[in-house]
Amino acid sequence: MYVRIVEGCIACGVCESICPNVFTVYDTAQADNANVPGFESECREASAACPVSVIKIEE
Numbered sequence: 001m002y003v004r005i006v007e008g009c010i011a012c013g014v015c016e017s018i019c020p021n022v023f024t025v026y027d028t029a030q031a032d033n034a035n036v037p038g039f040e041s042e043c044r045e046a047s048a049a050c051p052v053s054v055i056k057i058e059e
């Protein structure tokens, strides 16, 4: 799995609250793909919860 954050993040913090091991929100969210293994379901959950749908999951 690869997590990509495309343009349009509004820095709401939802992804980081769901999975802080992968997502960190500065001006915009960033995903640390090195930490994705073991947190795939949380990444999918964050993708579904993002209010502007900018978290893209590539399987």
Ligand code: SF4
Pocket (backbone or CB within 6 Å): 005, 008, 009, 010, 011, 012, 013, 014, 015, 016, 025, 028, 029, 049, 050, 051, 052, 053, 054, 055
């Ligand atoms: S949930 Fe979406 S909009 Fe909110 S900080 Fe994460 S990527 Fe950005």
